[in-house]
Amino acid sequence: MSYLGNKQVMADNIKYYMKLHDKSRAEICKDLGFKYSTFSEWLNAKKYPRIDKIEILANYFNINKSALVEKHSPTTNIATPNSQSVGYYNDPEVAILTEALRTNPNGRILFDASKNLKKEDIQFIVNMINELKKKEGIDD
Secondary structure, eight states: OTTTOHHHHHHHHHHHHHHTTOOOOOHHHHHHHHHHHHHHHHHSSSSSSOHHHHHHHHHTTOOHHHHSSSOOOOGGOOTTTSSSSSSBSSSSSHHHHHHHHHHHEEEEEEEEOOOOOOOOHHHHHHHHHHHHHHTOOOOO
C-alpha cells in the first residue's frame, strides 16, 4: 500500500536507509550539498523534499524513489533498527543487510536469500560486490 506525500513515511524511510548505510545527517548533507537544517526538517517530518531531492537521495542510496516515498508493510522484510524479529529473518541486522542486496540491482542477481546465513556472511558478499565494482570502475 502506498502513502505518497506522507512526511512521516518519508522521514522513516530516510532514517532506515541512513542506518542501513551507516550515514549521519552531516555526512549526507556534505555528500549531497543539502542544507543541514532542511535535511533535519525532512527527518523530523516537518517538511517533504522536492522530487529532485528525492531522486538525489534514491541515487545516493542506490534504491528506487518508491523505496523512499512508500510505506512498507511488514511483509517487505524492511528492518527497523530496534526490531527483534523482522519478516523472514530472525536477526534485524541480517534483514538490513539483505535489504541492501535486495534493493541493489547488481547485488540482487548474486544473492540467494537463505534464513541460515550469518550477518558476517552477508556482509562479506556486500563487501565483495563493492570491491569488484570499485576494481571495474563501476559507479552506482
